Amino acid sequence: KAGVTQTPRYLIKTRGQQVTLSCSPISGHRSVSWYQQTPGQGLQFLFEYFSETQRNKGNFPGRFSGRQFSNSRSEMNVSTLELGDSALYLCASSLDQGGYNEQFFGPGTRLTVL
Amino acid sequence: SQQGEEDPQALSIQEGENATMNCSYKTSINNLQWYRQNSGRGLVHLILIRSNEREKHSGRLRVTLDTSKKSSSLLITASRAADTASYFCATDERGNTPLVFGKGTRLSVIA
Numbered sequence: 001k002a003g004v005t006q007t008p009r010y011l012i013k014t015r016g017q018q019v020t021l022s023c024s025p026i027s028g029h030r031s032v033s034w035y036q037q038t039p040g041q042g043l044q045f046l047f048e049y050f051s052e053t054q055r056n057k058g059n060f061p062g063r064f065s066g067r068q069f070s071n072s073r074s075e076m077n078v079s080t081l082e083l084g085d086s087a088l089y090l091c092a093s094s095l096d097q098g099g100y101n102e103q104f105f106g107p108g109t110r111l112t113v114l
Numbered sequence: 115s116q117q118g119e120e121d122p123q124a125l126s127i128q129e130g131e132n133a134t135m136n137c138s139y140k141t142s143i144n145n146l147q148w149y150r151q152n153s154g155r156g157l158v159h160l161i162l163i164r165s166n167e168r169e170k171h172s173g174r175l176r177v178t179l180d181t182s183k184k185s186s187s188l189l190i191t192a193s194r195a196a197d198t199a200s201y202f203c204a205t206d207e208r209g210n211t212p213l214v215f216g217k218g219t220r221l222s223v224i225a
Contacts, residue, residue, distance in 0.1 A: 042216070045213070048212050100145065101159075103159065104159065105156035105159075107154065
């Protein structure tokens with residue numbers, strides 16, 4: 001089975017722009033979770049989608065949004081980028097509810113905001 | 115918010131030695147998981163231990179869970195240079211909650 005894929009792998013944007021990141025889960029996995037990883041804050045949970053519904057949301061401003069499509073692929077969007085949004089964004093998929101089973105992570109998208 | 119907290123933050127050992135990392139958490143949990151991350155890459159799942167289990171093994175890995183102390187430990191035996199990575203514990207609180215990660219332990223295994 002193919003693993004979790006994320007595109008793009010690297011991205012450079014300037015403040016005020018918006019960005020869309022994509023994640024394709026492992027075939028058959030219905031849950032997709034997104035995390036932001038920075039050196040200072042570690043891994044912070046953004047949101048989880050399950051069967052196209054947002055199941056959980058982390059403590060991030062409304063500039064961060066996401067969605068899941070009927071084929072379980074997911075996208076996250078960050079509008080009005082700030083310097084502090086520079087981070088590694090990780091997507092993870094699992095068979096069912098994100099916390100109860102092991103999660104399979106993609107390689108991440110490295111976002112740099114200038 | 116951080117649920118799990120790993121200790122130590124960094125650990126440096128010689129190849130062949132054992133490495134022990136600890137994780138403490140705050141609330142009741144369904145399960146606790148350990149992940150490894152090689153520099154700047156995605157995380158790899160190592161082991162999952164349910165709240166009703168006390169010990170689990172997988173190859174050179176041994177995980178223990180003490181729910182009364184709200185703590186877990188990960189032991190890597192006969193470490194190798196390839197074990198050099200950051201190790202994270204993650205927990206899900208009881209109920210429909212997402213996985214919450216600690217800040218990790220950076221392990222360096224010197225050949």
